[in-house]
Amino acid sequence: MCCLYIKPTKNIQNILSVLSFLLVVNVILLFSVNGNAQTLMSGVNLDPGTIVSENMLQVTGSTTFTLSNGIKVHYKFADKNKNDVQFKAISYGGFSLIKDCDFATAQVLSKVMPFFGLGDYSKTDLPKILAGKTANTSIHISNLTESISGSSITKDVETLLQMIHLHFVKPRFDADAYQVLMKHIDNDIIKRSHTINEKINDSITTTLYGNNNPKQRLFNHDFVKEVSYDKLKAVYKERFNNAADFEFFIVGDIQKSVLRTLLEQYIASIPTNDVKEMWQDNSEPWLQDTIDKDIPLKIEVAKSSVRIGYKKAMAYSLKNELIAKALGDILRLRFTENLREEVGGTYGLSIQASMLKRPLEQVSLQIAFDCNPDNVQQFISMASQEIKKITNGIIAQTDLDKTKANFLKERKLQENYNSYDMSLLINYFREGYNMNAPKNFKDLVNAITAKDLQSFAKALIKDSKSYEIVFSEGVDDR
Template sequence: MNNRYWAVSGLIVLLASINPVKSQQQIQPVPLDIAVRTGTLANGFTYYIRKNNEPAKSAVFYLVNKVGSILEDDDQQGLAHFMEHMNFNGTTHFPKNELISYLQKVGVSFGADLNAYTSYDETVYQLPIPTDDPSLVSKGLGIMRDWARGALLKTEDINKERGIILEEKRLTEGVSNRLQQKITPVILNNSRYSRRSPIGIDSVLLTSPANAIRRFYNDWYRPNLQALIVVGDVNVDQVEQQIKKQFSDLKNPENERARPDYKIELTGKNQFLLLTDPEVTATELKIVVKHPESKMKTTTDYLNTIKRNLFNQMLTYRLNELAQQPNLPFINVKAGIGNLMGGLTQFAYAVTAKPGGLKESFSITWSLLEQVKRFGFTQVELDQAKTSFSSGLEKERREQSKISSESYVAQYQQLFLNESASPGFDWEYDFVKKELPGITIEDIKSLAAKYMVDINRDILLIAPEKEKSNLPDSATLVGWLAKASSSLFEAYKPAIVKNTLLSKLSKGGKIVSRNNISAVGVQQIILNNGVKIWLKPTTYKNDQILFVSFAPGGINKYADADYPSASNAANVIGGSGLAGYAPNQLSKMLNGKSVSVGVYISDRAQGINGSCSTSDLETALQLIYLRYTAPRKDTVLFDNAVARLREGIKTKYDDPENVVADTIGNVLSGYHYRMSPMTLERLDSISLEKAFDIYKDRFADASDANFVFVGNFNTDSIAPLLEHYLGALPFQNRQEKPVEIHIKMPKGRLTKIIEAGRGQKASVLLVYHGDCKYSEEEGRQLQALSEILSYRLLTSLREKAGEVYSPSVQSSMTKDPDQRFSLEIAFGCAPEHVAHLVKLVEKDIANLQKAGATQDELLKYKAGVRKQVALQRKTNDFWLQYIVKKVDEGEELKAVTDLEKLLININSNSILKASKLYLSGENCIRFVSLPEKNIK
């Protein structure tokens, strides 16, 4: 149901998860994690069950099928994905759309929780289930049984779904899809994979007989190609018995078709493809070298995975370092070893050049890769990579009791689909501790020689249409490669980096008051420099501390003439390093630490935000101190950033999505200067010196700052650190107030037609807005209204009309600087359906204003909110945001409002009133995006 079926679009994206290659070392099988209960029934049905209490009273059920688009016959192209849809449109125990309706009533939302995806080789259904009621666990298994072999596949239901799937396909139209259709046959060597896109072809989706999808279902939805994964707060023995009871009677076809193991064969040849399109905004050169993969089964396989991760980490660092050099001809570069598909892995490289800079961009970046191939990495680089790898492993070890059920599901899914070993963390931890020290720089160097070869190589050149006459041909590019590989290089010499982050510190402060707010488990500390600190200890994570600060001021303090510099000060100065250290130097100094400290300057405030492990809190506080007292400006980084922005602005509106987005933004802000998009004129007015001065001014006084810390810490233990570092922050007692700039949407009923793009698709955005009386209660009423309206639109626009794939309703309510609300309705469709669909939306709104919500809708909304809120309130993020909101708005920090007290006031009549108030249409802006006229 989501867009993961369009996986081919990510073929040359570098993946973090990589498959290993076997070496000649002693081979031993990787054992299976003893914490997972697994078994195979007599009919071939496989199951994996694991007890996990994160989150408590919840479990996730996944039905994994070794069934995807690769198995489709010629007359079935797109029916694997179609079949996924049909499992939500009528099964043995849930006719029509009753499944979605039932699950919504127990708090499982469609899309966010209940979902599925279809890829080339698999179809996977996911279902989270509350486990505090044992009957729901049994019901969940029953749903899985229906998905495994209980689809009704009625002809009328199949025909109704055709339009929905075509609308889902329409969402993919655009320049990316046009390019991908031409790239795919090359990358996939014209294999069967290149002819089996999971989304399918229109002729089959529109006209295929119902028996074609039934034939696909009968051939492939069978127990020996299926697995059930259950992870969560369950009784493993009981779940296993229920699986045996409910799934043992599944039968394989008497004359079952063999399930081929399709692969993409390597040809030993090189390929070249040149593509141009009017909507491409920059020239990009991609090189993909393909290799056979191996399964993750043995200790050698696992060790090779570690080596490749280290290789990618070090290569990425080198490329990032290169990107900080002056006068660069390229905008972006990336390279590394990663997965492809169909039994292949890849070395992939991509560089995006500035206009006229392709040859130089390639020469500089590919030379770096040749340098790595020839000389490898240094011992210093490898040691740093090992430290980073080890620290990540240690952090994961500390969080083992808080690992989410979804993480385990992902492992078992790969075990079933790809036979990738799942040994469990304890085994992995011991293995890495034993083997990591023995990995040498020669081991890593050999990977470059292995993967950067000149066979099975695809060169892809993608550029704007207007650049077509200036682009090199295949022979020219091969010549560039030959020249780069034969050039002379010096070995890389890593810069020496100091180990001391903070050389000197102003005198620390003292705590002048403490106040315990028992209602929320918060302690307030005030330091003698005026800094207020709010501490909320939690155990939601074992090794996480989140923090944020805020103080009145912000960008609005500055005149329009300084706005470009002010609005970019946080990014420009915050991204330039600290205390004389460039970003790459800071990265090395912080290697092995789990800490991140950023900076922001918003319209009305400024501050820092970040996170750290419990052991790295002091480092985080040092970085906070430096953010305030030792900002750094870097002319090279500034010039590079401006150059990238300049090229982006020049070609920005070649992309129709940017035309639509900026038009909407301009209209909604009343074309306010501060909300309008960046222009070349505005870019030229940004001054590094002005940005630096504004940054220093915003962080010159911490006396009005509030700091909030949430996570696993002891308030008494960290108090001396807070005194030492936050107490040393500068203070001037400015007592600043935020400057209010009132930006309001235009009043009345407006319609804006935007013509942009070549794809035959339209998008509609309806914005209802106005003044309101802000309160938590009213905010909840508005949220309920938007959720209930989304139920209705899903039914009317998708299920009944069949003309929309996924309508969206979003709402918001603000208190400052003005009490305002907005409710936005968005959907994509065929251009000819716009007027009809808008009328259906207006009809649904009119019905709400006439009769309010149904009891069924109220039940769904309240069940979903209860589940959502219960999960949210057990996270550090929730408490950080809650404390910040209350303190910033000057409200009493008291216990979170009892949800039931809010929900009891949400009823049919309240929704009726809310619909009249918020959906009156008095202020409504309609945006309709249509394809450009006269496009051939």
């Protein structure tokens, strides 16, 4: 529930999305005719391992398999979604262990790798080999972790685990596909550099972190020049070189007896070593503790965009995480009523409060809205007043009751899906708590009071670091 990490800046996230568009199947392999799954493993010499221990855990209803190569697999049967099996492998490290000179390459790695195919097969040939199978896998690197995710229908779990095996043992790199892809990226950078949202995101990044921060980059031609084919191979092999440093999770509609054999064949056969990694704190501070800036931009529509943010060091707890979320939801209710209904003239509103756990325990509040240029200062003042009301204990009980009811309703709906059981296992084994225990959710939600919100908001605002950035019609000098 709770990893804090410095996400890639929004402009980088947006530009990377074009790669998903260019990747026709977006790493998801859905096929319709019969084929021989074993051909996927051509050129791979499998040396099956064994399951050396099998421990059942009643509190989660799961079984942990320890394999002969040191990998641990946490498994739970779940058929809330029939004919659905989900996979996840997670390891600590991520961007936090990447050298600055390789950071740009690492940022694009997870979007580029699907263009190369897998094992002996290119992206074009892979669908032919996997005809008749429904399985998908993807890799991901975040600030603190690297992971492999996947899913399949029940009959194709073997194919899913074969693909996982190949991600560790025989990833594919394609120099020709890389060259074509980089040309597409260069063209897209030119197009996106003229969009107002990209200009806003770039400006926020440079305002908070400066022009040359190695971890908070603008996705531009200079960024792309630092990406190289050789670096892609090196970074991938560095981050995914030891499967025993990953924790494996399998949840879904597959019987334990069937899974055991497949684990020994495809997962226990992955070569491993004894090297274990841990994330490092590479969090980046803002340039100043308080930032107040007006930025002129050439905007076609007559509007201004406002971004307000607060952050403060605060001890993490499940209780604080829920209170932070409640604070954001209640502020959204109040802003929506006041800014849209009473005053009018807003074009968009986003509010998020979150409690973060690592690498730093910290709470943050972010507010974003667009409005008529004539109303900017009025709306900023109203936003400040709504926050001040909560710090003064002026909180409508109806707003609090509605927010708490929504929390409980959302959780009830989540429990109807296999994905909930995946979260249950990940939070139990990696975060150390049981999502099903009332004391870790239901009791905490019911116990939230107006006084809790007041105290939390006071602690957040007092001596916090903050920014207020207003983008208005003007001459864009960039």
